[in-house]
Amino acid sequence: MPPAAGPLKTTPLVRLFRDMGARLVDFAGWELPVQFSSVIEEHLAVRGAAGLFDVSHMGEIEIRGRAALELVQKVTCNDASRLGPGQAQYTVLTTESGTYVDDILVYRRGENEFLLVVNASNTDKDFAWIASWARGDVEVVNASARWAQLALQGPKAVTILQGLLGGPLDSLRPFRFLETEVNGTRSIVSRTGYTGEDGFEIYLPPQAAADLYQALLRAGGPHGLRPCGLGARDTLRLEARMLLYGNDVDETTTVLEAGLDGIVRPAKGPFIGSDSLKREKERGPARRLMGFEMIDPGVPRHGYPIRVGGEASGAVTSGTVGPSLKKSIGLAYFPARAALPGTRFAVNIRGRDALAIIVPTPFYRRPH
Template sequence: MAEAPLLRTPLHGEHAALNAKLVPFAGYEMPVQYPSGITAEHHAVRRAAGLFDVSHMGEFDVRGERALDFVQHVSTNDASKLEVGQAQYSTLLNHEGKLLDDLIVYRYTDRYMLVVNGANKDKDWRWVSQFADQFGVELTDRTDDIALLALQGPRAQEILSRLTGADLDAIRYYRFAEGEVDGVHATISRTGYTGEDGFELYVAAADAPRLWRRLLEAGGEDGLLPAGLGCRDSLRLEMGYALYGNDLDEDTSPLEAGLGWVVKPDKGDFVGRDSVLAVKAEGPKRKLVGFRLKERGFPRHGYPVSVDGAEAGIVTSGTVSPTLGDGIGMAYVPAASAKPGTEIGIVIRGQAIPAEVVRPPFHKEGTVRKD
């Protein structure tokens, strides 16, 4: 069977005009880097700002009197704690208590919005749709109608303030507001995936290209660069943020992945609850950990991990940190070897390079606001 043609985000023309290197990602043709290069883009986000196209993400609206009950049933965190204008990190589980996806739940005045990973959006839509009638809710897939721009970095607020009258100081971490940005209606949120301060702008697809250009213009003198998937990956890895498809998958329990903090069995029943409780009672047999190489080397996804000379796990994400200069990564290891300070080996070209289990983040000086 012929593969489906790659989709394009509303900003595809902007990436092409900037001579971005475009690659397949999550079913889309996406920029992995621009002529400035991955390292320059990474440092721009850490020191100034970067502008990302994340329009491949999926957005589902949930409306109805029992919208909260629906969200509580399909996701693991406790959405009843959300105030209007607040967002929450959560997960979707299958009936076996394994990870279908991680997501962010937004609470608006009249609805909830589920923001899911682009590579999973079709699967997630089929999954959550089967519960709609049970709760009498109206589900709408708005993915194609919405473009999503992420402005990240210590100068992000200063740059964005030039184009909006919204009170950005009032948008605290994992909060959002609706307002205008350069005349464009937007949901302005403050979540982020880089470890730096920043904002996400959910706008109508048709408005995205002009807003992209205006943001780059507004931040040009501040060192703002368009940023691609390459530095998005190195930035999130320096913070120890998991990536679905690498560190998370349908064979993994959230307790193995270190996501027990977003699983709230006390809120009542939800999909996968009994299975999660069973894993909790027994204790996960493996755990996702961060590691840092003690010698030079480039750890990559799929490399074996050794413990006491025997293969015991696999690297799920790895890179040489542009900020730190060392090889860092994440891996699943036996639970007994997951304690920080434990010596492990990362097998690179047949040689076990010594590494130490460390507690992320690897980069501890980010500007992300937690207030």
């Protein structure tokens, strides 16, 4: 969907970002920082120390009521009944054909209360979709305007955030969250992220976001924390093979084609797309999203055509030079028979065929 015309939407931090000299761009209708100093420096700060991202553009949809779990189970492919209060899950809002309405995080805040965090550009679509499936005692609310979100990511994140928090953070496991005061404001602190590093996503009221952002920058400065933009967010997530809706997955790609078999759980009972995904699982997906590295020089980018065994075979879905890898990497869909590490193929880089090879992913795995 193209971004709506008209003035750009802004997060509570836009004035601060202008003062900081960030480079602001139009991202899906939002005015957001693409970089503060340098994409590569910001990327490496997250891998080596910590980075702070404003991701307040993300959408939040609240679902509550006695039929809340039933609705979440109906519209997503993962099994939300496995979540206890305080647990989060990565999942997909699926269509009847098992493709993506969106990829989302589900937070279970209580027995009958869920928070869904969705992609900014899909918020209105997702809300309308979920609301259309609501039956019985359940309320669906687009609460996006009531939540800001900051992501603090990197090996120093726990040390930096601990100083602004009452309780201990060390014991908070991945995909668990606390509802607690951070910097004096009640917030959700979730051990999740989109970078491949340890870290936290913090959800809080918009009016408290600028204070927390500055408090984190102050607390993190001595630890090497850097403010980071969307440029570094994209290179970090791609190195970790985390997918981007609209590039890697959309309403034409299935969850199994994307390689996320582990979050497709038909055993939980019927959900939208479950029949289709079951059939696809039995016969095997026709194509698979795989990671690749360039052998020839060049940078693969979204939309560049690929040829496998001489045949046109789709296009690069994401590509970049991975700053931690110092290699050109990318993702693309391959016919099932060719979707194996070691397969060589050609990426057409502005008219020139450049050799590339499918490799195992993630490209980057954080050291333990």
